[in-house]
Amino acid sequence: DIVMTQSPDSLAVSLGERATINCKSSQSVLYNSNNKNYLAWYQQKPGQPPKLLIYWASTRESGVPDRFSGSGSGTDFTLTISSLQAEDVAVYYCQQYYSTPLFTFGPGTKVDIK
């Protein structure tokens, strides 16, 4: 299985400041034939299902604000919220789909307002 880890477990950021979340996979999720990283990011607010933010590690889903960006390749990835808004308070998860049909998620990172 591909094991996903995230850091930090939680972080508190002031409104308008940058939040950075890291995700690491136990093996590369870069699909060499198309040079795409098979990694997605989700946002989950309390009492709600996860919402897809980013796929292929850096492609923003339609309708997602451009303050959310994804980067990285191979085994190391980052989700950045460039200017934290109050509505961004949530838990963020990464997910790999390289080892389809066995999908695995990271443990989550909780983002709060400082």
Place this chain on the structure above:
Amino acid sequence: QVQLQESGPGLVKPSETLSLTCTVSGGSISSYYWSWIRQPAGKGLEWIGRIYTSGSTNYNPSLKSRVTMSVDTSKNQFSLKLSSVTAADTAVYYCARERGYDSSGYYYGDFDYWGQGTLVTVSS
């Protein structure tokens, strides 16, 4: 707009079988993979398995011996059965759509539509 809705008993006794159904509306169930994903309270997400509209299934090896999924395309529904449940199976259960392949052959293994989730408690 595609919508998914889970339904089923919220309370299941230990050793019995958990049964849930996901109803898809606003779009066809055809030509997609449909997954079940669960989340114990305060914890992370665990992929349980998926089913294609042909009935082809893939299960998480950690649960494979206890999981059965089925699909009813005439009703735009798919279902989950998890047998021999214990308290460790208490969780919010989500159904979700795997986006799959586009017309260019690119694969999207993310989950773009999710149900609201249903809490299943295993207790006597």
